[in-house]
Amino acid sequence: DIQMTQSPSTLSASVGDRVTITCRASQSISSWLAWYQQKPGKAPKLLIYKASSLESGVPSRFSGSGSGTEFTLTISSLQPDDFATYYCQQYNTDRTFGQGTKVEIK
């Protein structure tokens, strides 16, 4: 099984900050990685697929990078609507989610 590990688990930041979340895979997954945003009581929302492709309608302040085993999600300038939990998901072999990173207000 491929394990996905996100860091940090919690991140405190302010509006306007540049935020980076890391996701590491236990073995190479090429670029088969997606990122989701979830707010409390809501369904997750797809942000990024294939490591760096922005889903339609997602603001351009979100970007993804990486390949192989190490990936990052970057929010270039954190907005009030971005305080949420973020998950990575690999789809190279089976499908596995990371444990999540909560972005909270500093």
Add this chain to the structure above:
Amino acid sequence: EVQLVESGGGLVKPGGSLRLSCAVSGLTFSNAWMTWVRQAPGKGLEWVGRIKSKPDGGTTDYAAPVKGRFTISRDDSKNTLYLQMNSLKTEDTAVYYCTRGGDYSNYWGLGTLVTVSS
């Protein structure tokens, strides 16, 4: 507008069964690969399984914790996805989401809560 609406959740005793449904509209369901994802209370997301479209073989894949107990099926004439859950365990307690996609999920329902408790 794409809509996925889950139903069928509720309280069930350990060892019991439940069938979830997901009514899909706004997309060509017969061509869609569909996935179930669950989330235990206060926990992260867990992939449950997927079903391919019939033109692509209609086959299913399952996560290890549910394999042999859960069955995903589809009725393309009704634009509906199903999740049959048997031999339920307390650790199956979660919100179950119906999603479109076989790799990543770009449309999600609001979820239905399944509680397994005596």
